[in-house]
Structures are given as structure tokens and as C-alpha cells.
Amino acid sequence: MILWLSFAIVVAAVIAALARPILAQHPGDTSSAQEADLAVYRDQLAEIDADRERGLIDAAEAESARTELARRLLKRSELAEERFVAEQGAATGLAPATIAYITAITIPVLTIAVYLSLGSPSMPGMPQSARLQSAPAQASIDELVAKVEAQLRATPEDGRGWDAIGPVYLRLRRFEDAANAFSQAIRLLGETPKRLKGFAEANVLANNGIVVEPARLAYERVLAEIPNDHESRFWLAMANEQEGKLDEAKKGYREVLADAPEGAPWKTVVESRLAAIAKQIGGSAQTPAQDQSESGKSPSDATTNPKTAANPSPAVNDGAAKPPGPTADDIAAAKELSKDDQQAFINSMVEGLAGKLEDNPNDFEGWLRLVRAYSVLGRKDDADRALASARKSAEGDTPKNARLDALASELGLGT
């Protein structure tokens, strides 16, 4: 309603402004063409005098310019008379009032017709901030995610937020975001098998089913906590298979099968992996190198289709549904790709390293690693502090101090 009211006000104002001169009794202050021309010439004459005064032109030049202008002025004033008469005698077609009425009708009709065909007057404005505050019951999952994301941007140190959003990202197939969220949760809240597995799974899925280095490390840590975790063992076996360590992979798969609960749905998957390995070993007369080059020729089945997304927990099931035939190239590529993820994973490692160094401050190489790690993570204050501790531990040792200086300047840390 307010919208339409404001439309009406604007249109009325426009019509009033346009009709006013048309309906005026006396046409306004009109300077006719000849008056304007004569004024210009007079001004130019004045300018010539000014220029002469300033010494821009010499006397002869000024004189000839003045003559020329005077001639123009004279000519124009003669011409002007005729023209003026002609203007007086001119006739208008329509009466001005009629034109004003036509205008007053046409403008609103045309504007509203065009606007209605293009605009969406019933649609309210939707600034993002307002949308994020809307009631959660009506909000879509995307909106909820955006809301949490906005919060996390404001408070990036809120571990619970990261912990909550990680599995959601996995479900939404935003694997890289998921990996980041899990690694943040690990950094802020500490390691739990659940977070480690989430982190590892996100990394595997982000890399098209390849068990990249950070994922492998994470699974190993899960096993340290829960030695018989099937999922972790399966993926570690898969990692071995992808690296071409077929014997170890076989052993790993067998172990998973050995204590699998009765009727587990993923058993068939493990079995099919075993069968595939057996075929590979048999077919290539136990020369893994040749084996790799062979499968490298068929990159079409090199990577898994990560259908797992919609259903994250029994990843074993899906991960194996499409057998990952690894190639040397893929592994190399995966290692390249995972650099960023490794950095994220370092987060959790760094705390352990820092703890160790507190107990054993003489581990100089450890300090170097810690300084670099903090700097990589963007935790500049911690890096500065670690650097100071390192200097303390290296007191009096010139070569060590030189290395610290080099490191500090390379990383742009305060000395």
C-alpha cells in the first residue's frame, strides 16, 4: 500500500512539474536567439580588450579581431529582426492546455502499464540480514547453513558451530567446506574419533575417492583410539590399494572381513575389492609397476563417483560401490591437491607439538617446525611467541640464531 502511495506521489509530482510551464500564462524568461548571439559577441569584444590588457595579443591583432567581431555583430542584429517577426507569426497546432492533459493521462498510464509487466510490486525486499533472522521453522536448509556460516564468520573460534556444520556440509556434498569445518572443530575442541572420521571422509570425497595423506593420518589416529573400527581399517586398506601396495591392502581387507558382524551390508563391498585385487595380482604376474601403468591407461574408472554424500555414515558401502582403480598419476595429483587440507590437519598436530616442546624445550628443530606451522595457520601471535621461546632455547648458539633470523624474515615475523 505504501508502495503504491509513493508511486502515486511521484507520478503526481512529475505531472505537476511538466505541466506547469505548459499552462503558464506568460512564457517564462526567454532569451531569444538574436539576443543571445549579440550578448556573446559583446562578451567576446570585452575579452579582446582583456587579452590586449594582459599582453596576450598585440595591438594589430586586437584591432583586426575587433573589426571582425563588430562586423559579425552588425550582421547578426540585422538578421535578428526578420527572425523575430517570423517567430511572432508562428502558429501552434494544439492548444497548450490539451497537451498538458494528454501528458497528465499518458504518463501514469504508460508508466504503470510498463511497470506492471516487468516489476514485482507484491514482493518485499529481502536483505540478507533480515532473511537470516527469519524463524527457523520456515527456513530451508540452505538458509540455516547460511545463518551458521554468518555466525562463524563473526566468531570463527566457536568450535561448536564448526562441529555442527561439518556433517551438514557432508550431506550437502560441500566436501571441501566440510573438511575445513571438521579441522576447525578438531583444532578448537580437540580430537574425537567422530570428528577425525568426518574430516577424513570429507577429504576422501573431496578428492574423488582417493584416500589422501591427511585422511590416512586421521584414520590412523582413529584406530589408535578404537583399534577395531571397521570404517577406518577399510579406508586404510583402500589407501594401500591406491598406492599399489596390493599385498598390504589384501591383508587389510581380510582383517576387516574377519571380524565383520554378521549380515553387515558392506561385507560384499570388501569382498569385491578383494576379488579385484586378486585379479590384478594374477593378471600382472605380480609386477605392481606394470599393473599401475596399465590401469593408468583407463582413467575413466580411475576415480570413484562420490555418491556417498547423501548418506555419510556407512561410507564403506558406497566408497566401494565404484571400485577405485588407482593410477600413479591420480595419486600424485591427489597429493598435490591435498596440500591445503594438510595445512588444515596440521592444526590438530600443532597443539601436540607445542605440548611436547613445553616438556622438552631443547628440541630446536621442533621449535622451527612450530613457528612455521603457526605462521602457516595465520596465528601470528602464537608464531611470535614460539619464536621468542625458540630464541631462548637457542641462546648463545650463533648458527641456530641465524636460522631463526632467516625464518623470521621469510615468514615476515617480528624480530
Place this chain on the structure above:
Amino acid sequence: MIVEFGHFALVLAVVVALFQTVVPLWGTLSREPRLMETARPAAILQLVLLLIAFLALMYAYVVSDFSVANVAANSHSTKPLIYRISGVWGNHEGSMLLWVLILATFGAAVALFGNNLPLSLRANVLSVQASIALAFGIFMLATSNPFLRLESPPIDGRGLNPILQDPALAFHPPFLYAGYVGFSIAFSFAIAALIDGRIDAAWARWVRPWTLAAWMCLTLGIAMGSWWAYYELGWGGWWFWDPVENASFMPWLAGTALLHSALVMEKRETLKVWTILLAILTFSLSLMGTFLVRSGVLTSVHAFAVDPERGVAILMIMTIFVGGGLALFAMRAGELRQGGLFAPISREGALVLNNVFLTAATATVFVGTLYPLLLEGLTGAKISVGPPFFNMTFIPLMVPLLVALPFGPFLPWKRGDLVGVSQRLIATAVFALIVMVATMAITERGPWLAPIMMGVGVYVMAGSIQELAFRARIGSAGREEVLRRLWNLPRSVYGTVLAHFGVGLMVVGIVATSAYQTEKVVVMKPGETAEVAGYTLAFKGVAPQKGPNYREQVGTIEVMRGDEPVTTLHPSKRIYDSPPQPTSEAGIHASWRGDLYTVLGDAQKEDGGFAFRFYFNPLVRFIWLGALIMFIAGGISLTDRRLRVGAPKRSRSSDTPTGAVAAE
């Protein structure tokens, strides 16, 4: 609601443009002053309405209202505020709205400050101006409406191309458009004169300041674009003769010619036909620039937001205005009276020479830019015309122009003495020769032409200073007299001197950079060093870092000169979050000698080394400094009382000219 109100305001503005096109023109044809008078409120209303629309769109960007399709497609909630604002014109729809808004601003300025224009001229000018706004308004509503809404808005936008997220580029389009669109005033005045069949004495007086203002904006806009390309693209170059660059350069060249010919027209009432034609051509080239950039018919590295179908619509608009303008010109040009006489050697003659060279140069750029299109249309062969073409054609035309340039301001109107002027310029020429020889002695390499061109650049600079000295009688008059004269010189003289000085400075920068650039591509491991143009660059290492909406790998390079540490440079490679796109950020050390320019390349696979590209660009800053000086010079000229828009007060009892000077 605000968005819808903006949409309504846009529609209403287009309807008002329709009114403004029809009614005032009808008024002049039927000699009804009341109808002519409507042009003024209509032009002001148009500006107000378009401003409302523009601010409404900006509001949608600032609050990230993704229910607006345009915002959803081009913005992102994590973007810093300044880039959310500049995002308004960082896309096709928004930039068209800005285009029309600037058009309306110029129209409203004529309406507001044009009190002393003859009524019929003002009505005609505003009517033509409105017809351009009408054409682009319909185009916008039909094909590129920025206010269309989305039924189910996304939660976040798609983001702005990261390399457009840059302060220089945020303000490059507004200036460029102000330049393009500013020439519409010259065009409207030309068409109005042709409709009337006569040219008022106030014509050139009016056209000159507007053309000058447009030219200033275009100069700055082009310079900003080139400066951005220089530091953002990581190629170390500042001009690539790319079609999109040429598209903005052609109106600049033609506009420069127009500035000079309008001067002749004002002072001598001659070259009328030519000036009118040039005004039409300049704006036509501006329209063509818009078309080339938007349509993507030409291969360009700078092409953004390209859409061939919209290109066709712009082509149609362009055909109507260019074709209509030229047809009207052909019909009516004969009726324009010829003006005063002049000898070939005179100020007028020099300005004609300037116009001939600038027009010929415009034509070569035009051919080089459009020939690929023509050839493809005719034979289907696809070709590219690159810098070699322009070096072979454009530069030979510029050299004689630059050589003749200092002569112009020394020549008097009507007829001049070439020998006398040559004698006055001897000191300048000798100085330039010394620079030439010195350059040859200092540099060991580079083309033979380079020292000569350096000399030409210096000669243009020195020539402009000498003009000032001559006007102030430095050397021949006493100190007080000189100061008095310097004080009394009209500002337009200072404007001329400065602008020509800027041209010379630019030439020096261009020649030095093009001929004596050092380029080096090396692979370095941390701890290794490289030598570039007398600098020692020590590579310290690469560390990852995180920015507000990107991650980056930042290299650290310590720069030494001899044993003196100079600076530490941080070239980096960035990956933006949304859209995920890599960019390079060059590490640049600027000094008066030139720029040391470092680019971080890819990591080597095996040994932890990184590829680097280093440039040393001598005197490269002079290029943009020259452009800045030209911009300032234009501004100084604009404040000159004689150029101040509007002529003469009504009162007969005009204050004495000397009194006016003293009052300033």
C-alpha cells in the same frame, strides 16, 4: 520495497524521456515557447528519477538483497562494502544504468546552467539528449533490466570477478562513462544546430566546456584502466592495443580533435561544418565503444559480461543515432554559413593540422580494430591485428603532430610567421637535442628511434614551458612585470601549457618503458638471488596467508641496490573463495627511475624452486603522471572565466574587463 520503488522510478524516467524527446522539439517546430520550456523540468526530473533508481539498486547491493537477480548474479555477502558498491556497475545491467544516469546528469546540467542559452537551442539540445536516454532506457527495460526479481532467491550471490575487486577499477568505469557520455552533449548540440539550420554564436562557447569536461573524465578513466591493467594483470605492460582499449581510445582521439576545432569555431566562427561533423563522430565512436565492449564481437582480454544478443540491440541504437546524425548532417551542412579567413600558417592552420593528424590516427586505430571483423564477414578468415600494426601506423602519425605541437600556441590567429616562431623555439630544440644525445650515450641497447622520441617528448615539455615564459615575457621584462603577467594570464593559458606538458611527459614515459624495459624470467629457490637492472633480488621464501575472501601464497623478495637494502616485495598468487578464481598480485617497487615489478609464478615440482618474472620499467610512472597532469590542466581551463559556461550577463553595464580580472 525500496527495490520496487527504484524499478518504478526507472520506468517513469524512461517515460519522462519520451516526453522530453517529443514535446520540446514540437515546441521549437511550432514556435511555442511554453512547450520548449518543458525541456528544463523534464531533464531535471529525469536525473532525479534515475538517481532514485540507481540508489535503490545500490541499496540492494549493500544489503545483499539476493531476490534481485542482478545482485544474486554479481554480488556476494562476504564481499567488502566498497566492492559491493562498485559491483553495481561491475556488470552489464548496472553499468547501463550508470551510463543512462550520467547521460541524465549532463542533460540536467544543461537545463540548470543553460539560462542564457537561446530557448529553442536549449529545447532542441535537451530533446536530442532525451532521445538517447529514451533509446537506452527502452534497451534496458527490454533486455537488461537490473531490477528483475527472483521467485526463490538464493542464499548467497555468485560473487564479482575477483580481479575486478580493486580500488582503481572500482572508479574506472564511472570516469570512462562520464567521458563517453559527456560527448553526448557535443552531439546533441550538433544535432540541434542541424535541426535549426544555423549555429548560434554561443554554440562553440557551450560545446567547449562540456567537451573539455568529458575529455578530462575520459583521460582519467583510460589512465586508471591502464594503471589497473599494469599492476593487476601481472604482465608488466600498460597498453596492449586490445580492441576494448582501442574502443575507449578512439573517442579520446576524436574528442581531443574536437576540443581543438571548437576553439577555432568559437574564436573565428570558421571550421563550423567540420566541428559539427567531428562532434557527431566523437559521440558515434563513444557509442561504438559501448557496443564493442558489451557485444563481445571482438576478441579482447578485457571482455566482461559479454552478450551478443544485447550487442545487436546496441548496434541498432548506434545505427539510428550515427546514421540519423550523419544523414541530417549531409542534408543540412550546406546551409551553415562559412566564417572567417585564415592563412595556412596561423593558429587556425596549426589547429587544422592537429585535427588532420588526430583524425587520421583515429582512422588507423579504427581500421586496426575493426578490420578483423570485416575480413571475417567477407572471407571467413579469422585474424588478429596486434601491436605491430599500431606501431607501424599510429606512431608515424603522432611524431609529426608532436613536432608541430609547440608551434601552435606561438602562432597568432589569422596569419603567422613560421620563421619567427622557429627562432623562439630554438632554445627548446637545442635542449631536446642534448637530451637525445645524452639518451643515446647512456643507453646501450634499444631501437635507434627511441632516443629521438625521448628528445621529441622533452621538446614538447620544454616547448610548453617556453610558451609560458614567452607569454610572461620572462627574460625581456623586469621581475615585477613578469610576476604581474604570470598572475594575469588567463587560466586557459595555464591549462594549455600544462596539458601539453603532460603530453610530453607521457611520451617520455611511453618511450622509456617501451624501449628500455628489462624482463627476466628465472627459477629461484629460497636463498637464491637474481640481478635485474642494478637491483639484487634475494628470494626468501613463500608462505601461505589468508585474506578476507581469498587465500594466497605470498613470496618474500628482499631488494638490494649495491649493499643498500631498498625494500621487501611480496608478489603473491591468490585464490578467491567466490567465485574460485586465481589471480596474481605483482610486487612493485616504484621510484622515479622506474618500477621494479615482480610476479610470482608456479612452484617447480622437484626442487622447491619458484618461477619468477621480473621487470624493470624505466620512467613508467610518467605515463600516468602525464595523464593526471592533463586531467588537472583540463580542470584549470574549466575554471577560466571565459570558458565558464554561459555567456554574458544580460546587463548592458558590463563591468570593465580589467575589473573582472582584478576581482578574480
Place this chain on the structure above:
Amino acid sequence: MTRKQKRGFLIGTAIAILAIAVIMVAFALRDTIVFFQTPSDVAEGKVEPGERFRLGGLVADGSVERGQGTKVKFSVTDTLQTVPVSYEGILPDLFREGQGVVTEGKLDETGQFQADTVLAKHDENYMPPEVAAALKEKGVKLGEGAEHPGGKTN
């Protein structure tokens, strides 16, 4: 000089300068233009070794090989034919496998394209018109799939 002579002199000078410009343009157009070819054109033998031209197409998936220092080898394909390219220098930011690219240089005797320029684009959605047109001509559908032809194999 009479009015006519003055005018004649001016017009004569203008025409002379324009004539010189036209001649320069004609010569420059003969000597400096470079033709644009696709890998199929190259395979059909449309270009002689040593002739300078622009080669455009998509960077073939899996073809980028970084050598010593800043040497790079990759292949340009129009999905029908492929031409190996070698280049020394730093590749533009938006150079990626499966993306459109325009390179300038010469063919050597072995049929390898020695590029001295690899053109970058500012906008990652932007496809050089020649590449788009050439690909369309060859019947390659443009769109999501065409931007990453290798994507289908995943």
C-alpha cells in the same frame, strides 16, 4: 594567396596526410596481421612450418607438463585434432586444463607449436569468440560439459 588558394592548400595538405596514412595502413595490414587457426586447420596442413599464427582451442586434459625452469608443454585441442605446444614463460592465472586458450607462435619442423604468447582472460566464464565459433563449427557443444570435456570421464 586568395581565398581559394588557401582553402586548396589546406585541403591538399589534409588529403596528402590522409593518403600517407592509408598507405601505411595498407602496408601494415599486409605485414602484421596474424591468422587464427584451430588444431583441425593445422592437421589439414593449412599452415606452413615457420609461419606465424594464433592457435586457439581448449587445453587438452592431462596434457600440461612442466619441464625444467619455466618451460611448459601442453596440447591444444578442438576435440577432433590436437596440436602439441611448447612455451617458455609464466602461464596466465586462468590457464587451466579444459579451458579455452589462445596461443601465438610458429610451428616447427616436427609439427610442434612453439608459442611465445599465451593469452589470458580476465573472466573465467569468457570464451574467446574465435575459439567459441571454431568449436561450434566443429560441432562441439558449448556449455558446462564443453568447458571441462574431461569431466565426463569422471
